[in-house]
Amino acid sequence: SQTRKLLAWENGDNRVMNIIPEHKSSALVVGGMRFINSRPAWRGAGVAIPVFSVRSDDDFGVGDFFDLKKMVDWAVVTGQKFLQILPINDTTMTHTWTDSYPYNANSTFALHPMFMRLSELGRLNDENRQKYYDDLAVELNALPTVDYERVNNAKNEFMREIFRQEGAKTLELPEFKAFVEANAYWLTPYAAFCVLRDMNGTPEFGKWGEYAVYDKAKVSKFVDEHADDINFVYYVQYHLDRQMRAVHEYAGKHGVAFKGDIPIGISRDSADAWTSPRLLNMASPAGAPPDDFSVLGQNWGLPTYNWEEMNKDGFAWWKARFRKMAEYFDAYRIDHVLGFFRIWQIPMDAIHGLLGIFNPALPYTPDELRHNYDFWLDVDLQTTPFIMDYFLYDFFGEYTDEAKRRFLIDVGYGRYKLRPEFDTQRKIANYFATEEKCEKNDKLCNALLGLVDEVLFIEDPYEKGKYHPRISAQFTYIYRSLTDYERWCFNRLYNDFYYHRHNDFWYGKAMWKLPPLIDSTSMLTCAEDLGMIPDCVPAVMNALQMLSLEIQRMPKDPKAEFGNTWTYPYLSVCTTSTHDMGGIRQWWEENRDVTQHFYNNMLHEQGPAPHYAEPWICDKIVTLNLQSPSMLAIFPLQDWLSIDGNLRRNDPREELINIPANPRHYWRYRMHMTVEELLDAQLYNDYVRSKIKSVGR
Incomplete structure (x- = not known):
């Protein structure tokens, strides 16, 4: 057909998304999401929100996996096709609020127990204990933000009690045994890690005495000797897996794709580092050079990767990580894709990212x-x-x-x-x-x-x-x-x-690592390509047909004050904000000169800019992004709500999720309204749906 246009044909199996466009002529199922099989090209809209930030009537003071079903319902009502979340891996290290950082996982495979819907595990036979948890759930759920310590400690306490009551039956289930067997390669070391962490009061495995250095035979014996505690970890992960699979399946049946997040780094105090230290450079913390988020640069404290060692088995660890993620997601965001070209490496004796260097x-x-x-x-x-x-x-x-x-x-x-x-x-x-x-x-x-x-x-x-x-x-x-x-x-x-100096050098490094990882799953690949972007980055992304990230206030052109939404590439995800920055409204109030320029030059409005980002201003900014050529327009829920004066939060500063310049930031933002209330906002939902439809998304 003369209406078909082939942009690129990739190796491997076709990538098929669980998306059913309203017009069959826009379907993207031939060659997957990297193939435009008709005109007009398919474009979709979506919403981004961390799981812990979702609020529903059924929560225990924090969002959980089953809340995502209601977010899917809202996406369906408003005509959105994507739901994007932050990393969902277990970050439990100290059992304190400092574990709230979702990019410091203790396992790249295990799911966070915080996201368990407790009611799906059953009810306690002891009515007084059950009432205690029911009452506590109401109390914690009424808080404006996540009380990370109380929530996680209480959830863990309940899960141990329900495990003592129901666990024996679960352990005999064929499904449970199949789960443990299929995931034993990461599950058993992770379970041992959790038990040893709590026994020793620290995740720093170097302080674990005879278990400081991972020994498979010794750990196997430890697992046998602590079977009850190990089985509890298996039990929790089994149910988390079931719940996440259930909501993913629910989303697929309703035409909504899940987009996950793959962090560039892993914790130096993780099960992965304990079991596979040869894959890491433990004495070389990773971070980021100075940018709009932090003038001193960022020091994540995460180890860098020993890519030469990883290459010896064909990047098996990375492939296993991607394949595990593909069990729950249809698309993924590679956090800090620049790390696959080169990583910003900081000396152990430095604090500021300013003292880092690129490696290689x-x-x-x-x-x-x-x-x-x-x-x-x-x-x-x-x-x-x-x-x-x-x-x-x-x-x-x-x-x-x-x-x-x-x-x-x-x-x-x-x-x-x-x-x-x-x-x-x-x-x-x-x-x-x-x-x-x-x-x-x-x-x-x-x-x-x-x-x-x-x-x-x-x-x-x-x-x-x-x-x-x-x-x-x-x-x-x-x-x-x-x-x-x-x-x-x-x-x-x-x-x-x-x-200039490193363009060809870094191009080769990225093309050595990324193709085998991307080809290991059928997920759609999106990349967070912000920061100092050498010319080799877009070259690699174009060659591999990866979707870039476009943010109007962080233009790719260093000579431009703002990005031009009308010229965004099709293979991109455009957004108004990310979890690392304030939303539209907070940004609007930060710098009056910048706001004035944006108001006159990008919104094409005359006169002085309003002091606050009024709903009509937010609406206009959202519309500019929706009208862009980008395949995906995915906005934080806070920015979606900013267009309605009745629904949005009073103080936009309360919507901030992260402050990158603060390595000890407390990640605890929650919606100020429940998803049920959002679903009941019919006039608003109808307006969003009509807006999305009017721009052809």
Whole structure:
């Protein structure tokens, strides 16, 4: 047919989504989601919300898997085809709120017990105990946010009680035995990890004595000796698996696809790290360079991957991870896809991401810097903290004299160096962790951390005598001390290093890793490709037909203030916000100059911009994204609700899910209304449905 257009044909089986478009001419089932088989090309809309954030009448103070059924119902009512969630793996480490970070899983296979719908496990025979949990559920569910510790401790307590009552029957079920057998490769080590974690009071397996180093035979004996505790973990995972499969099947029958999230990293205190340390570089924490989310960069504390070792068995660990995820999802988002090209690696003794380097990379030799860029590297001066008397007040303010006495050594000519006990950011942080928490100590600590960042180059940890220009070095005092010509030379080598030098090198690294992983499942591949994007990234994504992520306030073109929704590529997911940023309304109030430019130049409105993002403004922004050519337009629930003045939350700051600059952020956001109330909002739902239909989604 002349109406058909083939963009690309991929290897492997066709990818078929459980989506039934209203017009058969738009179906995307030939060659899967990477093949446009008719005009107009199929486009869909969707909603994004973490499972823990969903609120329903049946919850226990936190969203659970069965809540997703009601979110599917809402998607159907409003004409949406995708439901996107955050990672759902178990993150239990300390049984405290610090476990709320969903990107620090203790297993890349196990599901989080927090998402269990308790009522599906049965009721306790002890009526008083059952009433206690029923009453507690009502109390916790009325809270405005998730009380992570009370919720998880209570759910775990109930599950242990119901396991003692019903567990023996479950353990005899053929379905249970089949689940354990099929998942034994990860389930048994994970169960042993959980029991040992609780027995030792820490997830740091290096402190587990004879079990510090994983030994399969020894662990097998441990499992036999602690059968009851091990079976409890099996029981929980069995029911979580059943519940997630049930809601996924429910979604498919209703024409809604589930989109999951694959984090780039895993925890150094995880069952995976315990059982397969050879696959990881435990002494090399991963993070991200500075961006709009964090000017100091991000230090995730997660180990980097030993890709050469992973390649020896054909990336079996990654493939198993993808295939497990395919049991619950139709599509997935690769978190920080740049990590497959290169990872931002930070020294163990650093806190700030500013002191990181790309790995793998092609660092400079001093001779290359001199011959190719006419830059003469002074190793002593430019690779150690540059600390001069004339700018110390900028760091320490009124505490400058005290800081000199306590933390610095005068080496003459107005120059200082840090005392040995304070010469790394880790030493500084550890010292102030034992000091009184007050404004003065916070200022001293942050100032000292900032002084350690004052370097122009970082020596490569693997190839001594080779150097990386420090990221964002143009904001340092050592850079300002250069002559105009030296700055020009440095900028030239800097731009070459970060934007040109590695393109072919990183292209090859990504094409070595990604194809076998993507081809291991039939899921649709979407990528979070934000941050410093070298030219090789879109080249690889185009070659592999991966969907990019488009956000209007974070344009891919560095020369543009905002993205142009009309020019988004078809193979993309466009969104108004992500879980790492404030929603439309919060963003609108952050910077009046930016808001004014957006109001006049993107919304094409005249005059001064309203101080608040009124519903009609949010509606217009949502509509711009819906009208884009992007295959998928998936918005956070908060932004969907922002278009209705009666339904949206009063204070948009209460809608924030994460603050990337804060590594100890408490992830606890919940909807301010129940899904049942949302389903009853007929006028609003009809409006959303008509809006989606009117733009051809």
